[in-house]
Amino acid sequence: MEHVADERSTWNYFWQQVLDPVWFLFFDGCNLTRESWKTLEQASFSKLKLQHIQAPLSWTLVRPHIYGYAVK
Numbered sequence: 106m107e108h109v110a111d112e113r114s115t116w117n118y119f120w121q122q123v124l125d126p127v128w129f130l131f132f133d134g135c136n137l138t139r140e141s142w143k144t145l146e147q148a149s150f151s152k153l154k155l156q157h158i159q160a161p162l163s164w165t166l167v168r169p170h171i172y173g174y175a176v177k
Contacts, residue, residue: 106172108160110138121166128166142171152176 111117121137128137142155155173162168 106170107139107141108137108167108170109142109157110140111169117165117169124166137166145175148175150175150177 110121125137128135142157145153145155153173153175155171158170158172159168160170
């Protein structure tokens with residue numbers, strides 16, 4: 106499970122892009138704009154099961170999440 110960038114057509118995505126450089130500095134290298142699912146999809150796993158969800162968190166910027174599993 107990991108928080109990821111929101112859909113590009115959302116205001117949340119816009120704010121993630123704007124705040125990402127400062128976020129990186131204040132939150133120990135964390136990225137708001139990482140699209141981790143793309144890297145996982147390109148990794149040639151024999152099985153990859155991911156779901157995109159909006160986690161029930163108070164900070165809107167970190168609500169977009171992926172979770173799932175991969176088999177080598």
